[in-house]
Amino acid sequence: MQEVIQVNVLDRDDDEEIKIYELESLINTAGGKPVAFVSQVVSKVNPRFYIGKGKLEEIRELAENLEVKTVIFDVELSPSQLYNLEEELKLKVVDWTSLILDIFAQRAHTREARLKIKLAQLKYQLPRINKWFSYLSRQAGGIGTRGPGETMLETDRRAIVRDIKSLEKSLKDIEKTKVTNRKSRESSFNISLVGYTNAGKSTILNGMMNLFGSEKYVYSDDLLFATLDTSTRRLDFSNTKVTLTDTVGFIDNLSKELNDSFLTTLEEIKFADMLLIVINSSSNIEGQIKTIEKSLDEINLVGKDIIYVFNKIDLVDNLTAVSLYKREYERIFISAHEDKDLIRLKEEIVKVIKEDYTRVKMHISFSDGAVLDYMMTNYDILETEYDSDGTNITFEINKEDYAKFNKYIIR
Numbered sequence: 001m002q003e004v005i006q007v008n009v010l011d012r013d014d015d016e017e018i019k020i021y022e023l024e025s026l027i028n029t030a031g032g033k034p035v036a037f038v039s040q041v042v043s044k045v046n047p048r049f050y051i052g053k054g055k056l057e058e059i060r061e062l063a064e065n066l067e068v069k070t071v072i073f074d075v076e077l078s079p080s081q082l083y084n085l086e087e088e089l090k091l092k093v094v095d096w097t098s099l100i101l102d103i104f105a106q107r108a109h110t111r112e113a114r115l116k117i118k119l120a121q122l123k124y125q126l127p128r129i130n131k132w133f134s135y136l137s138r139q140a141g142g143i144g145t146r147g148p149g150e151t152m153l154e155t156d157r158r159a160i161v162r163d164i165k166s167l168e169k170s171l172k173d174i175e176k177t178k179v180t181n182r183k184s185r186e187s188s189f190n191i192s193l194v195g196y197t198n199a200g201k202s203t204i205l206n207g208m209m210n211l212f213g214s215e216k217y218v219y220s221d222d223l224l225f226a227t228l229d230t231s232t233r234r235l236d237f238s239n240t241k242v243t244l245t246d247t248v249g250f251i252d253n254l255s256k257e258l259n260d261s262f263l264t265t266l267e268e269i270k271f272a273d274m275l276l277i278v279i280n281s282s283s284n285i286e287g288q289i290k291t292i293e294k295s296l297d298e299i300n301l302v303g304k305d306i307i308y309v310f311n312k313i314d315l316v317d318n319l320t321a322v323s324l325y326k327r328e329y330e331r332i333f334i335s336a337h338e339d340k341d342l343i344r345l346k347e348e349i350v351k352v353i354k355e356d357y358t359r360v361k362m363h364i365s366f367s368d369g370a371v372l373d374y375m376m377t378n379y380d381i382l383e384t385e386y387d388s389d390g391t392n393i394t395f396e397i398n399k400e401d402y403a404k405f406n407k408y409i410i411r
Helices: 016-029 053-066 079-089 096-107 111-138 147-154 157-183 201-212 256-271 285-299 319-323 339-356 366-378 399-404
Strands: 002-010 032-041 070-073 092-094 189-195 231-236 241-246 274-280 305-311 330-333 358-365 381-386 390-397
Touching: 002 016, 002 053, 016 032, 016 096, 032 053, 032 070, 053 079, 079 092, 079 111, 092 096, 096 111, 111 157, 189 201, 189 256, 189 285, 201 231, 201 241, 201 274, 201 305, 201 339, 274 285, 274 339, 305 339, 319 330, 330 339, 358 366, 358 399, 366 390
Parallel strands: 002 032, 002 070, 070 092, 189 241, 189 274, 274 305, 305 330
Antiparallel strands: 231 241, 358 390, 381 390
């Protein structure tokens, strides 16, 4: 584990304990270990160092006494602030964005995820290239330098711009393939899991797969950004065919480069019929909801069913406090490790799906066997009768199929 000094910069309204925990968790995820903690409430940012000179001296003394070579901040530093801090402290300085990009470089497994992270990292480093040349030679690798950063010394500004254009073209080609894949799912009800990182989205998807699916599981672990890959699985909820898509987790204070990468990763949810907004009930619920809703507002989502899923309820002491959140939406309180809770979640999903269903009776002639087969496969048939011309079935149908198969409806 790489030993580091952790620096938290606070506003007066920040919860210091939560901010310290989040940065420490990210450092651990990146393979680091904080051996000293420094925090400062900053009402006015120091344009040279972001923090005050007194704190700089405190960090310098800690680094000398503990023989630590790396300092990690929980804010994004400007190119000049990053340079000034390195020159003043004679230490490697990693800011919030570099830390997250480093984790992404480790976690991205699919080609699309790797391309998006590389693009975000190059866009972040482009305005910093002049400063990077002056101090990268002092860096010995580790947190903040993995991925494209490892080869930055062999590149120049024009090469970076050329790489950015090439990456953007490759991602557009991948998007064309994804459009084709989405069309193949048009007959299903599409649900996306969204939420703060480590809220339990992948655990929910795997639990649902265990109970209602047959495809392979997705990677899941008790880590921030355990996975960056969008994964879709097909489920069968008693003749209600759905797809469930796991998406990359949200986190607060993303740079423009990272936020752009996040928003393209979240493009998939534009095509969802329903969002399951997953909240970690045991940690900073208000902050999670604020970050999630801010990002969703930028995607311009309209006309989607939403269920707030308050997960990890088994870790909560004050259930009454949790129950006060999001009363204006459909919501459910679960532990993703409990099958009975996942069954309740499935029932809640089906209830919401069927809110706009209409009870109908259809007469389908024997010559239209494909239509009958479609209805039998996709709906729970309540009554079946036969006559000399065909089959009468009574069931509840969604509004899209109601319009599409209207000529078969007799009442």
